[in-house]
Amino acid sequence: MTVQTRQPKFFPKQSGNKIAKGAQAGDFQKINSGAVKTIYAKIVANQEGALEVDSTRVLYMSNTLLGRMELNEEVEKADEIRKILKKKIGTAESHIQTDLVRKGEAVEAPKAIGDLDDYIKKSNLSLSDRIDIAYQVVLGMQNMQKAGYVTGDAKLENILVFREKGRIIVRISDFGKARELAENGISYVNGNPRFTSPEGVLSYKGEVFSTALMILRILEESLDPALCRKLTVAIKKGASTIERRGVEGLLLRNGRKNKKGIAGQLGYLGRYAIDKMTSILSLKQAKQEENILHRHIDALCNRYFTKSFADTPKNRTVLHLFALLKDMTRADPNKRPSMEEVQSRYKKSFTRSQTVAASKRKPTRARHKAFDASKPRPIRTPQLMRTRSLPT
Ligand SMILES: Nc1ncnc2c1ncn2[C@@H]1O[C@H](COP(=O)(O)OP(=O)(O)O)[C@@H](O)[C@H]1O
Numbered sequence: 001m002t003v004q005t006r007q008p009k010f011f012p013k014q015s016g017n018k019i020a021k022g023a024q025a026g027d028f029q030k031i032n033s034g035a036v037k038t039i040y041a042k043i044v045a046n047q048e049g050a051l052e053v054d055s056t057r058v059l060y061m062s063n064t065l066l067g068r069m070e071l072n073e074e075v076e077k078a079d080e081i082r083k084i085l086k087k088k089i090g091t092a093e094s095h096i097q098t099d100l101v102r103k104g105e106a107v108e109a110p111k112a113i114g115d116l117d118d119y120i121k122k123s124n125l126s127l128s129d130r131i132d133i134a135y136q137v138v139l140g141m142q143n144m145q146k147a148g149y150v151t152g153d154a155k156l157e158n159i160l161v162f163r164e165k166g167r168i169i170v171r172i173s174d175f176g177k178a179r180e181l182a183e184n185g186i187s188y189v190n191g192n193p194r195f196t197s198p199e200g201v202l203s204y205k206g207e208v209f210s211t212a213l214m215i216l217r218i219l220e221e222s223l224d225p226a227l228c229r230k231l232t233v234a235i236k237k238g239a240s241t242i243e244r245r246g247v248e249g250l251l252l253r254n255g256r257k258n259k260k261g262i263a264g265q266l267g268y269l270g271r272y273a274i275d276k277m278t279s280i281l282s283l284k285q286a287k288q289e290e291n292i293l294h295r296h297i298d299a300l301c302n303r304y305f306t307k308s309f310a311d312t313p314k315n316r317t318v319l320h321l322f323a324l325l326k327d328m329t330r331a332d333p334n335k336r337p338s339m340e341e342v343q344s345r346y347k348k349s350f351t352r353s354q355t356v357a358a359s360k361r362k363p364t365r366a367r368h369k370a371f372d373a374s375k376p377r378p379i380r381t382p383q384l385m386r387t388r389s390l391p392t
């Protein structure tokens, strides 16, 4: 007697946790998609026999040949990064999602609860939670460089959020545009220009700039949600509209492009088509952008001192962080700190001060007055930051 095995069906139109009509256990349904991949999760029967979406693994698939090639390369890059980091950091959490397994033309990965772009909009995340999440992003970005790689497309949609033993862990994912690069090397930009550095070339210092934008997005959603809404830019994407909030909206309003230029679209071929990289912004524009960004950082800092937070980090932590963000977003890449310095300064800022309860946090009258002005006041670099960095 032969056992009939049914080929699984794929439901590409169904999204989310609602099971597609006619689906059976073993089928797959789409849970999300990016520019290259479609993400499917298996439909399984639970103990009561009801169908639900598997919460442990996902399958990545691509419709195009180029997409499948990119997916294949992603597995290779993830393996390589994992191997190097095993030697360099041992079994420590890398904050990089390198667990990719080939399954025929598809690739299997652990299922996340979502991406960070969506997750940071949750209003129940305290500022301290956000400072912790942003630090995990820094660790992931630093580990990419420790492995000799740049992400090439650092943005919150490419960072996955996992809940493990009750704790939120974020990991860098999507190595489609990731590539090996020497510490002082430069390469062409093929990722989304929204998050790339103004000089328009991919480099270690360029990734420092992108990391600052990600940190700003994570923090500003709690510091000033009204400002995030005000700066939002709506972008038409096919039939739907996507929103670019906060600092992303701010940059788009001030000359940043949302779409890749011709060189970016050409991808690998672009490397040969353009010999010398042309920057995304001219030097003058980059300097203007620096001013705009720094004013935004000052405004967020002022907001911190005028708003009371339920769970508030010490003032000094926040001052250090904002001063660090300003250094990371300098127009001149040579003036930005290295990712290693970023990580050590970030860590130093909050290991010096634990969070304190809101009731205990009474800003002095002088400070309160100082930050009450409606115009953003520039942040003075705290004295501590001029001291030598501690080893990491
Ligand atoms: N392992 C996963 N678990 C849950 N959601 C995921 C997972 N991987 C990706 N996603 C979601 O799908 C989106 C697209 O995935 P991504 O790897 O970035 O593909 P692309 O290369 O097409 O950009 C992500 O932004 C995220 O929202």
Ligand SMILES: [Mg+2]
Pocket: 034, 035, 157, 158, 174
């Ligand atoms: Mg992506």
